[in-house]
Each structure stands twice: as C-alpha cells, then as structure tokens.
Amino acid sequence: MVRNKGLILAHCWVAFAVFAAACVLGVWQMWVRSPLAAPYANPDNYFLSVTAHGVSMGFVLTTFFIMGFGYFVAETALQRELPGARWAWAGFAIGIFGTLLAVAMVVSGRATVLYTFYPPLTANPLFYIGLVLVVAGSWIWCVLMLIAMAGWKHANPGEPVPLAMFATVTNAVMWLWTTAGVSIELLFQVIPAAFGWTDTVDVGLSRTLFSWTLHAIVYFWLFPAYIAFYTMAPEAAGGRLYSDTMGRLSFVLFLLYSLPVGMHHLFMDPEHSTGFKFVQMFLTALVTVPTLLTIFTIAASFEIAGRLRGGAGRFGWLRTLPWDRPMVLATGLAFFMLWFGGGGGLINMSYGMNAMVHNTSWVTAHFHLIFGGTVVIMYFAIAYRIWPQLTGRAPTLRDRQLQRRQLWLWAVGMMVMTLPWHWLGLNGQWRRVAHFNYEDPAISWWGPWVIVSLAGGVVLLVSALLFISNLIRLHGSQSPRIEPLPARYALALHPPSRVPASLNGFGLWNALVLVLMLIAYAWPIGQFLQTPSPGAIVHRVGGAN
Amino acid sequence: MAASEHDVVRSELRWALVVGGFVAVTMGLTLFAALALHRNPPSNLERIDPKTLHLSGEFTEPNLGTRVEANGQITARIVATQFAFVPACVVLPEGREVTLRLASPDVIHGILVSGTNVNTMVVPGYVSQVHTVFRTTGDLLMPCHEFCGLGHSQMLARVRVVPGDQFRPDAQGRISCGPQ
Numbered sequence: 001m002v003r004n005k006g007l008i009l010a011h012c013w014v015a016f017a018v019f020a021a022a023c024v025l026g027v028w029q030m031w032v033r034s035p036l037a038a039p040y041a042n043p044d045n046y047f048l049s050v051t052a053h054g055v056s057m058g059f060v061l062t063t064f065f066i067m068g069f070g071y072f073v074a075e076t077a078l079q080r081e082l083p084g085a086r087w088a089w090a091g092f093a094i095g096i097f098g099t100l101l102a103v104a105m106v107v108s109g110r111a112t113v114l115y116t117f118y119p120p121l122t123a124n125p126l127f128y129i130g131l132v133l134v135v136a137g138s139w140i141w142c143v144l145m146l147i148a149m150a151g152w153k154h155a156n157p158g159e160p161v162p163l164a165m166f167a168t169v170t171n172a173v174m175w176l177w178t179t180a181g182v183s184i185e186l187l188f189q190v191i192p193a194a195f196g197w198t199d200t201v202d203v204g205l206s207r208t209l210f211s212w213t214l215h216a217i218v219y220f221w222l223f224p225a226y227i228a229f230y231t232m233a234p235e236a237a238g239g240r241l242y243s244d245t246m247g248r249l250s251f252v253l254f255l256l257y258s259l260p261v262g263m264h265h266l267f268m269d270p271e272h273s274t275g276f277k278f279v280q281m282f283l284t285a286l287v288t289v290p291t292l293l294t295i296f297t298i299a300a301s302f303e304i305a306g307r308l309r310g311g312a313g314r315f316g317w318l319r320t321l322p323w324d325r326p327m328v329l330a331t332g333l334a335f336f337m338l339w340f341g342g343g344g345g346l347i348n349m350s351y352g353m354n355a356m357v358h359n360t361s362w363v364t365a366h367f368h369l370i371f372g373g374t375v376v377i378m379y380f381a382i383a384y385r386i387w388p389q390l391t392g393r394a395p396t397l398r399d400r401q402l403q404r405r406q407l408w409l410w411a412v413g414m415m416v417m418t419l420p421w422h423w424l425g426l427n428g429q430w431r432r433v434a435h436f437n438y439e440d441p442a443i444s445w446w447g448p449w450v451i452v453s454l455a456g457g458v459v460l461l462v463s464a465l466l467f468i469s470n471l472i473r474l475h476g477s478q479s480p481r482i483e484p485l486p487a488r489y490a491l492a493l494h495p496p497s498r499v500p501a502s503l504n505g506f507g508l509w510n511a512l513v514l515v516l517m518l519i520a521y522a523w524p525i526g527q528f529l530q531t532p533s534p535g536a537i538v539h540r541v542g543g544a545n
Numbered sequence: 546m547a548a549s550e551h552d553v554v555r556s557e558l559r560w561a562l563v564v565g566g567f568v569a570v571t572m573g574l575t576l577f578a579a580l581a582l583h584r585n586p587p588s589n590l591e592r593i594d595p596k597t598l599h600l601s602g603e604f605t606e607p608n609l610g611t612r613v614e615a616n617g618q619i620t621a622r623i624v625a626t627q628f629a630f631v632p633a634c635v636v637l638p639e640g641r642e643v644t645l646r647l648a649s650p651d652v653i654h655g656i657l658v659s660g661t662n663v664n665t666m667v668v669p670g671y672v673s674q675v676h677t678v679f680r681t682t683g684d685l686l687m688p689c690h691e692f693c694g695l696g697h698s699q700m701l702a703r704v705r706v707v708p709g710d711q712f713r714p715d716a717q718g719r720i721s722c723g724p725q
Contacts, residue, residue: 050692114692118653120669121694200596202655203668243553267586268655270671274579274588281575292564296557347683351575352584355664359655359690421717428659430690431700442659442686472616494550534594536669539627539652542695 001486002075004085004320005390009066010092014381015061015100016468019376022056023041023464026050027457030417034454035438046434046544047112054115054395059134060099062221065379067091067141069224071169072386076146076487077164077231078507080155083147091140098133101126112541116210117190120536122200125194125325128186134180144171149226153504158333164231164489165228170251171223173506177513178200178220181212195540204271205528210264211519215284219258221371223366225378226251228284229298231333232385234534235490236327239305244492246297253290255509257283260520267354271533276524277351283520284349295335301330304493326403330381333411336371340415341366344422359432364426365418372460373414380467387471389487393479417456420449484490570620587665587675594648595669599624601670604648611635613718619643621704625667625689628696634703634722638712639682647673655691658704666691679706 111123261320306317661684
C-alpha cells in the first residue's frame with residue numbers, strides 16, 4: 001500500500017511529459033540533418049531544439065523520475081512512512097519552478113548553449129539559475145533518502161538495509177558528490193559571467209569542473225535501471241536474485257568509480273597532461289567491473305527462473321523465461337543494447353583510440369544506446385510495474401500486449417537509429433551541426449544512411465507516444481480496479497541475515513571517494529587556482545540579455 | 546539446481562577473475578600503444594592569451610598556413626574563430642611527419658580531419674598541437690566538431706594532401722592552396 005501516490009505520480013508524469021516532447025524535437029533534428037527538406041529548418045531553431053532536447057532528457061526526465069521512483073522505493077522497500085513528505089513536495093515545487101524558468105529561456109532563444117553550456121558562450125542567467133534550482137530540488141530528495149534509511153536502521157538495528165533502498169541511497173550519495181562539480185562551475189564562473197560581473201572565463205577550469213559531473217551523472221541516470229535489474233527483474237521472471245552481496249558491491253563500485261573518471265571526456269583537450277588523462281583512463285576501465293558483475297548476476301538469476309519453469313540443458317532456460325512480462329522483456333532488450341553501448345564506450349575510453357571517434361556521430365550513438373537502450377527502457381518497465389500500485393488499476397491482457405509492443409518498438413528503433421550513426425562516426429561524420437552539404441562528393445554517400453537512422457528515430461517517437469498512451473490506459477476505467485498488493489522485491493537465493501557494516505552504510509565509501517577524487521582531480525583543478533588559464537572573453541549568445 | 550551459498554561465492558569469484566583479466570588486457574594494450582607506439586592524446590599544455598594572439602607572435606596573420614622550418618619541420622598554423630578557419634585550406638605533404646598547431650581567440654572549437662585520426666579540441670587559452678603523417682592524397686575535410694555558436698555548421702576547412710614531389714614550398718618555406 002503506497003501512501004504518497006500523488007507525490008510519486010506527479011514526479012513521474014512531469015518526467016514523462018517532458019520526455020515525450022523531447023522525443024518530438026529529437027526526430028525533427030534528425031530530419032533537419034538528413035538530405036530531406038524539413039520544415040522550420042534554420043540554425044537558430046536547430047540549436048534551440050538541441051538545447052531543449054538535451055536539457056529535457058538529461059536534467060528533467062531523469063531527475064524527476066529518479067526522485068519519484070526513490071520515494072516509491074523508500075515507502076515500499078522499507079515498509080514505513082516516508083519521512084518529510086511535505087519537504088518532498090517543496091523539492092518538487094522548486095524543481096518545477098526551475099524547470100519552467102530554464103524552459104522559458106530556451107524556448108525564447110535566450111539560452112542556445114546546449115545542455116553542456118560551453119563557456120565562454122553564455123546564456124541568460126535565468127537559464128542557469130533555473131537548472132541550479134532543479135538540482136537544489138533534487139538535493140532535498142537526497143537528504144530525505146538519507147533520513148529514511150537512517151530511520152529504518154534505527155528501528156531495525158543490525159538488519160541489512162533492503163537492497164533496493166541501499167541502492168537508492170547509494171545513488172543519492174553519489175548525486176551529492178556529482179553535482180558539486182557543475183554547481184561550482186555555474187555559481188563561481190558561469191552565472192557571474194552571465195550577469196556581466198566578470199568579463200572573462202577560465203575555460204580550462206570550467207571544462208574540468210564540468211567533467212567532474214559529466215560521467216557520474218550518467219550513473220545517476222542508470223541507477224534505477226540497475227535497481228530494476230537486481231530487485232525487480234528476478235522476481236518478475238519468477239526466480240531469485242543470485243547474490244544480494246554482489247548487488248551491494250556493484251552499487252558501491254559505481255559510487256567509487258563513476259566520479260574520479262570524468263576527464264575521459266577531455267582526452268582531446270589541450271589543458272591537461274597525458275599523465276592525469278592516463279590515471280583517469282585507468283579508473284574508467286575499472287567502472288566496467290560492476291557492469292560485468294551485474295550482467296553475470298542477473299543472467300544467473302534469470303537462469304534460476306528459467307530452470308524453475310522447466311528449462312533444461314545449457315540454454316534451454318532462456319526459452320522458458322516469461323518474456324511476455326514487460327519487466328523480463330525490457331531487461332533482455334536492455335542487456336542486448338548494453339553490449340553495443342558498452343562496447344562502444346570501451347573504445348571511447350581507450351585513451352589514444354579516442355582520437356578516432358571524439359566528437360563524431362559514434363559518440364552520439366554510444367550515449368543514445370546507453371541512455372535510451374539501457375536507462376530509459378528500464379524506466380518504461382519500472383513505470384509499467386509500479387503504475388498499478390499507484391492507480392489501483394490492473395493491466396488487462398490487451399494492456400500487456402501494448403506494453404510489449406511499445407518495448408519492442410523502442411529497441412528496434414534504437415538499433416536502427418544508432419547502428420548507422422556508429423558507422424558514419426567511424427567514417428568521420430562530425431557532431432552538432434545543423435546540416436551537411438550532401439553535394440560534396442566526399443560525404444554524399446552518407447545521405448542514405450542518415451535517412452535510415454531518421455527512420456529509426458520515427459519508430460522511437462511512435463514508441464514514446466505509445467508509452468504515454470499505455471500509462472494513460474492504466475488510469476482509465478477499462479482496466480479493472482484492484483486492491484494493490486504490497487510491492488514485491490526479488491528475494492535473494494540466500495537472503496542475507498547480516499551484512500558487514502561497510503556494506504550497510506556509506507562512511508567508508510565516502511572516505512574512499514574523497515581519496516580517489518583527490519588523486520584524480522586535486523592537481524587538475526588546483527593547477528588553475530595556482531596559475532589560471534589566460535581568460536577567454538565572455539560571448540553572450542543571441543538574445544541572452 | 547540448489548546452489549549453496551559457497552557455490553554462489555565461488556562462481557562469482559571465478560567470474561570476477563575473468564573480468565579482472567579482461568580489464569588487465571585492455572589496460573595492457575592501451576599502455577603498450579601509449580609507450581611503444583606513442584599513441585597519446587594531444588596534451589601539450591601550452592598557454593596563449595586569446596585576447597592578444599592575433600596581435601603578435603606565432604598566430605598573427607602572416608604566420609598562418611603551412612611553413613617548412615629551417616630544420617625541415619613542417620608546421621601548419623591555423624586560427625579557429627567564429628565561424629571560420631584561417632586559412633580555410635592548408636597544403637601538406639603525404640608520407641612525412643607534419644605538425645598542426647591551432648588556437649582560438651574567442652570560444653571553444655575543435656577539429657577532426659576526415660579519414661584520419663587527427664582530432665583535437667581547440668580551447669581558448671591554449672595552443673592545440675597534433676603530430677601526424679597523412680597516408681592518402683587529396684582534399685580532406687577539416688570541420689569544426691564542437692558547438693561554437695549559431696554559425697557552427699559553416700565552419701569547414703580543408704587539408705590538401707599532395708604527393709611528396711608536388712610539395713614545393715617557396716624560398717620562405719611557405720606553401721598555400723592558392724586562390725580558392
């Protein structure tokens with residue numbers, strides 16, 4: 001029985017409404033870049049749209065969904081009342097106000113700086129202030145998650161914190177660390193420049209601070225997907241989680257190795273030495289460890305489920321898994337796409353090899369596969385799973401069928417869109433331009449492949465709209481009214497009765513993050529405090545004032 | 546079927562060893578490429594004031610373009626600025642070691658050269674430097690690959706790679722694409 005249904009639904013609906021709008025923009029952008037004539041195509045509209053697409057997907061969809069899902073987990077996994085529900089609503093209101101401010105600036109053309117900002121380009125200060133408010137709203141969520149876990153531990157001394165909540169709090173702790181980088185950049189460099197209080201920006205420093213946030217933010221987005229892999233998918237498949245400890249360990253490794261690695265976004269930058277680039281590349285390689293551990297543990301959990309359902313032989317259990325259940329299907333599709341997205345990522349992080357793909361469509365393909373193919377597809381599956389708890393309506397057979405269709409469309413669209421991008425990227429197709437001159441014989445062969453990827457984008461848009469319609473159906477009267485059962489999380493094969501204190505809290509891990517961050521970033525940031533880069537003159541984008 | 550807790554731990558550890566081996570091999574290959582083949586990212590840490598780089602020194606207009614130095618070193622100097630490269634075309638020889646040096650007086654730019662591994666960000670405040678050897682002749686595209694403002698899409702230069710015997714600099718060691 002979920003108490004704060006309205007709170008959770010409000011967060012999730014804001015997230016998904018913004019997501020649907022951003023999908024429309026994404027398809028239009030691909031259309032503009034293709035050889036086909038698109039309406040409203042000019043650079044002003046294109047880059048305005050790219051900014052809106054990135055801000056919506058990266059900051060709004062993710063932050064609001066993660067907050068809403070966190071509140072759901074805190075109530076259902078801990079089976080206690082959410083502490084500070086009024087504070088949660090306050091965080092929501094601050095986030096909404098910030099979003100409206102940022103969106104108003106973007107839509108009116110005062111903030112065409114893309115979601116990664118690129119100082120010394122500067123937008124209207126209200127754009128940055130709006131985004132800082134979204135982050136501030138999420139900090140309230142972080143504190144509430146910490147309080148909820150502390151309250152539960154106080155009431156259940158020595159008991160292991162349920163895995164779903166342990167993971168949610170890991171994410172909250174990681175997010176507090178993550179947002180420090182971009183917040184310092186915005187508050188001390190970008191916002192003063194946007195107000196006109198400073199004339200120049202130390203671009204070396206601003207890029208370094210942003211890199212601090214830029215990798216860990218992806219793991220912030222990814223956490224709900226991993227929570228679903230560990231605590232929902234094995235249960236949905238009818239099996240057990242193979243190892244609870246491995247789950248805790250993976251989440252802690254994400255906390256450790258997603259922060260001191262952001263400089264892999266700066267491999268091609270001139271303001272850092274090869275030494276620190278190499279150190280952060282090494283730490284980046286270690287972040288593959290929790291991902292590969294997860295793939296093993298979840299595959300083993302699925303094998304248990306498949307064998308319980310009568311699957312025999314080496315691979316027979318794959319056939320007997322209940323693929324008709326959206327959570328199981330989404331997990332399978334997400335793992336499939338993770339091979340491509342993760343494999344591409346390994347090439348990106350490989351230091352010298354990064355030169356082959358940096359700022360080409362290869363990178364666009366990589367993060368769309370990770371974001372859309374692993375993160376967002378699991379957001380869909382989570383929504384399908386928790387919605388009946390929130391609306392009190394059970395999905396009908398027809399609902400289930402439409403949900404499966406939506407997931408398949410998403411996966412097919414994602415592959416059709418990103419495979420040509422990978423290929424074109426390897427062949428040097430560069431990023432972030434509003435159009436290509438397909439008359440140029442050197443690149444005219446790109447045209448048909450760009451159209452193929454556009455077709456993939458259209459399939460994704462159809463899937464996104466079907467997702468919204470599927471959720472609306474679960475509010476409607478054609479679905480039978482049910483008395484929702486308590487939310488269930490996967491039981492471990494050997495449920496832990498005790499876990500080491502280090503895996504039941506965050507003291508040790510926070511200390512280790514601090515050490516790793518000092519190793520990875522103390523000098524790369526400190527060098528600019530000691531000797532600032534020659535300042536770059538602030539450039540206000542059109543209409544920024 | 547019923548795996549004991551001991552079995553679970555053992556199988557997870559076995560897999561962790563596989564993962565550890567995989568990471569070690571990846572790191573080993575990268576380290577080998579970096580140390581033995583000199584495959585490092587461009588990181589020369591050389592500062593330059595974006596406000597004055599056009600007034601004196603290396604990146605003033607007469608110095609831009611390709612030059613063969615007295616010691617035979619071939620360098621192309623290019624300014625990346627909103628929304629063009631100066632010069633928009635440089636001539637370089639096939640099969641010889643060449644150096645590209647770029648700087649920006651305004652905002653962040655970046656370049657790649659199509660069909661090669663030449664790739665660098667151009668960050669105001671710094672000189673970006675890439676060493677390479679071109680293996681194919683012809684006009685290669687050198688676009689700006691980082692968002693630099695509304696005119697970003699227009700920023701497109703060319704690298705004209707000519708066979709070694711057609712690379713004939715003048716008495717000052719200069720060579721250019723000529724009128725476009």
